[in-house]
Amino acid sequence: MTTNAELAARRARAVARGVAHATTIYADRAEGAELWDVEGRRYIDFAGGIAVLNTGHRHPAVMAAAAAQMQRYTHTSFQVVPYEPYVALCERLNALAPIEGEAKSVLFTSGAEAIENAVKIARAWTKRSAVIAFVGGYHGRTLLTAGLTGKVAPYKAGFGPFPAELYHVPFPVPHHGVTEDDAMAAIERVFKADVEPERVAAIVIEPVLGEGGFYIASPALLARLRALCDAHGIVLIADEVQTGFGRTGKYFAMEHSGVKPDLIAVAKSLAGGFPLSGVIGRAAIMDAPGPGGLGGTYGGFPVACAAALAVLDVMQAEGLNERSLRLGERAAARLRALRGRPGLAPIGDVRHLGGMIAFELVRRAGSHEPDAEATKRLTQEALALGLILLSCGIHGNVIRILVPLTASDAIVDEGLAIVEQALARVAAPAARAA
Numbered sequence: 100m101t102t103n104a105e106l107a108a109r110r111a112r113a114v115a116r117g118v119a120h121a122t123t124i125y126a127d128r129a130e131g132a133e134l135w136d137v138e139g140r141r142y143i144d145f146a147g148g149i150a151v152l153n154t155g156h157r158h159p160a161v162m163a164a165a166a167a168q169m170q171r172y173t174h175t176s177f178q179v180v181p182y183e184p185y186v187a188l189c190e191r192l193n194a195l196a197p198i199e200g201e202a203k204s205v206l207f208t209s210g211a212e213a214i215e216n217a218v219k220i221a222r223a224w225t226k227r228s229a230v231i232a233f234v235g236g237y238h239g240r241t242l243l244t245a246g247l248t249g250k251v252a253p254y255k256a257g258f259g260p261f262p263a264e265l266y267h268v269p270f271p272v273p274h275h276g277v278t279e280d281d282a283m284a285a286i287e288r289v290f291k292a293d294v295e296p297e298r299v300a301a302i303v304i305e306p307v308l309g310e311g312g313f314y315i316a317s318p319a320l321l322a323r324l325r326a327l328c329d330a331h332g333i334v335l336i337a338d339e340v341q342t343g344f345g346r347t348g349k350y351f352a353m354e355h356s357g358v359k360p361d362l363i364a365v366a367k368s369l370a371g372g373f374p375l376s377g378v379i380g381r382a383a384i385m386d387a388p389g390p391g392g393l394g395g396t397y398g399g400f401p402v403a404c405a406a407a408l409a410v411l412d413v414m415q416a417e418g419l420n421e422r423s424l425r426l427g428e429r430a431a432a433r434l435r436a437l438r439g440r441p442g443l444a445p446i447g448d449v450r451h452l453g454g455m456i457a458f459e460l461v462r463r464a465g466s467h468e469p470d471a472e473a474t475k476r477l478t479q480e481a482l483a484l485g486l487i488l489l490s491c492g493i494h495g496n497v498i499r500i501l502v503p504l505t506a507s508d509a510i511v512d513e514g515l516a517i518v519e520q521a522l523a524r525v526a527a528p529a530a531r532a533a
Contacts, residue, residue: 211239
């Protein structure tokens with residue numbers, strides 16, 4: 100039997116160290132919200148491949164659709180010989196997206212590609228160059244998207260210089276001292292100190308920060324951004340790579356606010372584990388680039404398109420948006436009940452939008468002082484107890500829960516019970532060692 104340690108040694112010799120990993124286990128198989136490592140140990144998966152598996156590992160309908168497509172063809176390149184699954188998926192996305200008027204879509208492979216091309220489309224439409232993004236936002240690891248990302252370590256360190264005319268403003272986090280008024284005032288300062296609004300092509304925002312800590316943009320903030328963009332002819336881009344396809348209880352998180360962006364970048368759970376991304380937007384804006392200006396060899400991979408069509412069917416048939424809302428309420432209530440309980444590492448803020456759930460670890464109960472070290476230990480203790488759990492946040496103290504929406508209440512409760520056990524271990528490491 101191959102062990103985790105043996106694979107770790109092979110990985111150290113063969114794989115570039117720049118690719119990090121959150122756990123020390125190596126996957127052997129997975130089903131639903133459960134994963135087994137190469138040593139046969141079972142884990143509950145609260146990471147979902149970083150929000151890729153809203154329909155769970157290997158959903159039968161998704162696997163069947165992918166298998167059927169593989170019997171027909173796996174690749175032609177849509178730019179050489181186009182195919183129906185690409186067109187059919189764009190039709191479905193256009194009908195679902197909260198876009199004003201007629202919509203069109205284009206497909207790619209990764210979330211970074213989606214954001215990069217959304218910026219290209221916005222620049223082609225506006226004939227402008229500057230882009231404004233938010234501190235704490237994560238948009239990818241390509242040079243442009245790393246530049247847009249509002250966090251230096253590890254995404255920017257050592258990789259500059261980045262493309263010009265990318266500007267950052269603070270994302271509202273009231274309990275860390277940043278209000279919505281502060282964020283809007285910062286944009287106005289950018290207009291005064293760095294670039295005139297007439298040269299700004301786009302404002303990019305995650306409706307819920309992903310890597311930045313699962314902080315939720317309020318409907319009021321999004322409405323103010325919409326009005327600002329309308330006043331200055333700026334394209335509003337919603338980065339829904341992590342928030343899309345049921346994670347927040349809607350197909351798109353922007354639907355919670357009623358605010359309609361001009362362009363939406365999607366990826367992750369779109370294809371249930373197969374690599375696929377896209378940009379959906381107002382038809383006139385989407386058609387700004389000329390023929391050949393957009394695309395990519397693997398963009399709209401046929402097998403992934405077939406899987407994505409099945410994902411949309413599953414979401415409707417199994418009511419996954421409604422399930423996400425219920426799951427979020429259930430998990431958040433359980434976590435809030437742990438806040439302030441003696442014998443547990445202290446929990447600060449607990450928040451969620453649907454099944455996009457987070458809680459913060461703090462140094463003292465009732466405070467907002469981040470405890471990044473305790474957060475790191477919590478993920479390690481959870482793994483030792485059989486739970487895959489991820490941290491995030493610009494202060495490194497946020498635990499994010501991205502359990503597949505298809506998980507049963509029993510599985511979710513089992514995972515949350517492990518969270519409680521791990522919190523107790525973090526609070527008393529000396530007692531555990533004894």
